Amino acid sequence: MWLFFLRRLLLAILACMTVMVISFTLTRLSGNLAASIAGPNASAADIAIITKNYGLDRPLPVQFLDWARHAAEGDLGRSYLYHVPVWSLIRQRLPITLTLGLIAILMALAVSIPLGILAAAREGTIIDRAIMLIALIGQAMPNFWLGLVLIIFLALDLQWFPISGVDTWHGYILPAIVLAFSAVPALMRLTRSGMIEALAADYIRTARAKGLSRSKVILKHALRNAAMPVVAITAVQLGYMLGGSVVIEAVFALPGVGYLAWDSITKNDFPVVQAIVLFLALLYIALTLLADLVNALLDPRLRR
Amino acid sequence: MNGNLVLPGMWRRIKLPPLRHTLTLFGAAIVSLAVFVAIFAPLLAPHNPFTQNLGNRLIPPLWMGGQLSHLLGTDQLGRDYFSRLIFGTRISIIIGVSTVIASGLIGITLGLLGGFYGGRIDDAVMFLITCRLSIPIILVALTVVAMVGSSLTIVILTLGLLLWDRFAVVARTATMQVRNLDYVAAAEAAGASRVHVLLREILPNIANHLIVVATLEMALAIMLEASLSFLGLGVPPPLPSWGLMIAEAKDYMFFSPWVIMIPGIALFVLVLGINLLGDGLRDLLGADRAQ
Numbered sequence: 383m384w385l386f387f388l389r390r391l392l393l394a395i396l397a398c399m400t401v402m403v404i405s406f407t408l409t410r411l412s413g414n415l416a417a418s419i420a421g422p423n424a425s426a427a428d429i430a431i432i433t434k435n436y437g438l439d440r441p442l443p444v445q446f447l448d449w450a451r452h453a454a455e456g457d458l459g460r461s462y463l464y465h466v467p468v469w470s471l472i473r474q475r476l477p478i479t480l481t482l483g484l485i486a487i488l489m490a491l492a493v494s495i496p497l498g499i500l501a502a503a504r505e506g507t508i509i510d511r512a513i514m515l516i517a518l519i520g521q522a523m524p525n526f527w528l529g530l531v532l533i534i535f536l537a538l539d540l541q542w543f544p545i546s547g548v549d550t551w552h553g554y555i556l557p558a559i560v561l562a563f564s565a566v567p568a569l570m571r572l573t574r575s576g577m578i579e580a581l582a583a584d585y586i587r588t589a590r591a592k593g594l595s596r597s598k599v600i601l602k603h604a605l606r607n608a609a610m611p612v613v614a615i616t617a618v619q620l621g622y623m624l625g626g627s628v629v630i631e632a633v634f635a636l637p638g639v640g641y642l643a644w645d646s647i648t649k650n651d652f653p654v655v656q657a658i659v660l661f662l663a664l665l666y667i668a669l670t671l672l673a674d675l676v677n678a679l680l681d682p683r684l685r686r
Numbered sequence: 687m688n689g690n691l692v693l694p695g696m697w698r699r700i701k702l703p704p705l706r707h708t709l710t711l712f713g714a715a716i717v718s719l720a721v722f723v724a725i726f727a728p729l730l731a732p733h734n735p736f737t738q739n740l741g742n743r744l745i746p747p748l749w750m751g752g753q754l755s756h757l758l759g760t761d762q763l764g765r766d767y768f769s770r771l772i773f774g775t776r777i778s779i780i781i782g783v784s785t786v787i788a789s790g791l792i793g794i795t796l797g798l799l800g801g802f803y804g805g806r807i808d809d810a811v812m813f814l815i816t817c818r819l820s821i822p823i824i825l826v827a828l829t830v831v832a833m834v835g836s837s838l839t840i841v842i843l844t845l846g847l848l849l850w851d852r853f854a855v856v857a858r859t860a861t862m863q864v865r866n867l868d869y870v871a872a873a874e875a876a877g878a879s880r881v882h883v884l885l886r887e888i889l890p891n892i893a894n895h896l897i898v899v900a901t902l903e904m905a906l907a908i909m910l911e912a913s914l915s916f917l918g919l920g921v922p923p924p925l926p927s928w929g930l931m932i933a934e935a936k937d938y939m940f941f942s943p944w945v946i947m948i949p950g951i952a953l954f955v956l957v958l959g960i961n962l963l964g965d966g967l968r969d970l971l972g973a974d975r976a977q
Contacts, residue, residue: 393816400817408826411833418833515709518965522958524909526916527932527950534943618819625822629913643825644917647832655829662822670820 386678394671398664402453405659406446409652418650419462436462449656458657463649468657472639479631479638483623485554486561487616494566495612498573502608503600505578513574517567525626529560529633557634561627565619572615576608583607610680617673621666710966716959723772724779731769732757735926739764744942758948761931762938767945770926771952777927778908778956781842785907786900788846793853794896798884800854801861811858818851824913831919841920845907856899860892894971901964905957912953928953 409415416433417424424432433439437448452459458468501513536556537545544553580586581604589599628640635641639658646654723730732755742764746752752759758767800811830844864870865888873887912929914920921927923934928949935945 393813396813397816397820400813401820404817404821404826408829409833411830514965518958518961521961522905522954524912524929524950524953524957526913526929527946527953530932530936530939530946531950534939534946538940621820626824628822628824628828629917632917640825644828647828647919650832655825659822659825659829662825663820666820666822 387675390671390674394667397667401663401667402450402660403446405656405663406449408659409656410442415652419652421650453657453660458660459653461646461651461654463646463651463654468653471642471654472657472661475637475639475642478636479624479627479640482554482558482561482627482630482636482638483620485558486623487565487620489558489562490565490569490619491616493562494569495573498570499577499600499605501570501574502577502581505574510574513570517570520563521567523563525560525564526629526633528563529557529630532556532560533634553634553636557627557630557636560633561623561630564626565623568615568619569612572611573608576611577604580604580607610677613680614673614677617669618666621662621669624665625662707966709962710970713959713962713964713966716955717963720775720779720956720959724776727772727776731766731772733766733769735765735769735773736924737765744938744945746942747944747948750944759944761935761945767948770931771928771948774926774928774931774949774952775956777838777921777925778911778953780838781845781911782904782908782960784842785845785849786904788842789848789850789903789907790853790896790900792846793850794857794889796850797854797857797859798861798888801858802865802884802888804862808858811854815851815854818848821848823848823910827910827914828917828919831914836919836922838921838925841911841914845910849903849907849910852899852903853896856895857892860895861888864888864891897971898964898968901960901967905960905964908953908960909957 414429416429416436416438419436420429420432437445440448449459456469458472460466461468461471464471497513497516501510504510533545533556537543543556544550577600581600583604586599586604589603590596594603624639627638628644630636631638631640632644639661643655643658645651646658739760740763742756742760743762745756745760747759747767748754748757750759756766756768758771761767761770796811796814800808827841827844827848831840834840869891870883870887873883878887911920911927912932915927915929916933918933921930923930931949932946935942935949939946
């Protein structure tokens with residue numbers, strides 16, 4: 383168990399370091415960072431000043447180590463645009479993105495687990511096929527477009543929800559639905575395949591043979607065994623959602639981390655972009671590490 | 687399956703094997719049509735997709751009281767929507783196919799090496815997959831396009847570098863499964879080189895799994911390109927990318943909802959078609975288990 387834990391932790395730390403290099407390299411891809419910051423109308427003197435002030439004249443490895451050392455201490459640098467610490471910008475907007483992500487993952491689970499169970503219990507029938515078709519349709523729906531369509535019909539025509547913003551909790555509902563939509567197909571397929579496998583096992587036959595009711599067998603015996611991969615993928619999906627909420631936040635003008643990222647990218651505010659890429663990657667690494675550990679605790683067979 | 691053991695009754699009687707094949711054929715038809723339209727776009731489009739006509743702005747589609755000369759109406763700059771949709775198909779197909787080739791090359795190479803050699807090499811491959819998975823795709827793609835500049839090539843290369851993970855995972859698992867089979871040992875005993883074994887013995891035998899992954903990734907690439915273009919950091923205007931069409935039409939959607947409906951439905955149908963085809967292929971090629 384401890385060996386498994388250590389190996390997994392080491393892998394996560396190595397991944398963190400690689401991701402730091404990647405997020406640093408990303409913002410240097412343009413070649414001349416100072417010129418991008420200064421904008422198209424800047425003079426050579428302006429660019430020289432910016433180069434000097436931001437320390438961009440130093441060799442790249444030195445810049446990287448400097449940034450990495452500060453990042454490791456929790457200091458992600460200062461925004462070029464707002465002139466405040468990047469972390470305070472992220473912290474301000476994080477609650478919105480997290481709320482959105484949590485509502486969306488709960489919605490997705492509430493839809494996909496019952497449908498997945500139903501499809502598995504009726505495997506091969508028209509109900510199963512219909513549910514799998516719903517999954518395919520969900521997969522094919524462009525989420526930004528679904529967002530716009532919902533805005534037109536539910537917010538504009540019927541006026542059930544605000545068109546944008548999160549002044550009240552109503553504002554979270556449409557974006558959360560759209561975000562949940564993208565996670566439902568994967569969760570549903572996994573619940574279904576896990577349940578089908580579990581229902582075919584010997585202990586189910588035994589449970590049925592000793593006279594337990596159908597629903598009790600499905601919900602108590604099979605579901606418990608099918609739940610594990612779903613736990614793992616839920617963490618992964620939550621990670622994807624936080625990364626993918628860029629698009630949704632842009633559509634609904636939600637002032638979350640995703641919107642901040644998009645805004646910073648279009649306005650060349652590199653320290654912020656760099657920090658958000660790193661932050662989301664670290665969050666993902668932490669979530670998957672957590673899911674692996676939970677699974678290892680639940681299933682001794684995985685501790686290799 | 688034994689799943690039916692638990693739930694006997696009427697549902698077991700109603701089995702519809704043909705439905706699945708109907709859907710597969712439906713998917714294949716959509717994909718073939720899209721490829722056909724993409725190849726022959728200049729011959730099929732009634733107008734030039736770039737020609738603006740400010741006197742003919744936002745004409746509604748034919749069934750909403752439009753004109754016969756503009757079947758799907760015109761956009762905010764008076765460009766023929768039907769022609770733009772046709773040329774947009776070309777962009778989506780180019781993005782889908784090229785991205786799959788790029789990401790397939792990377793992912794399959796890594797997966798074959800990791801699955802075949804195991805040990806340290808496999809550890810390295812798994813590490814690369816872990817790193818790739820932890821990077822937020824859309825954010826990184828947006829940043830790269832913003833840094834390097836937007837063009838079709840940049841979008842393809844960026845997506846190719848970001849979407850290889852599933853190829854690698856599936857190729858690795860499938861290679862591990864066939865690695866110790868007799869025909870591999872036979873080829874090695876006959877003195878075949880490593881390259882020969884990997885490319886001629888193993889690759890053809892795991893190709894069924896990879897084809898299914900290719901369809902999934904193609905759909906994903908098309909969807910991501912549309913999202914990037916929608917956010918203004920994908921394919922540059924005036925190219926008629928469906929995502930860009932939705933972004934440009936967004937300001938007019940409250941008064942003329944069809945301007946976002948038409949490209950959105952096109953995108954939905956194409957991605958659905960590719961996924962239906964991929965799902966059918968998964969059954970037909972027996973690629974179910976290793977996923």
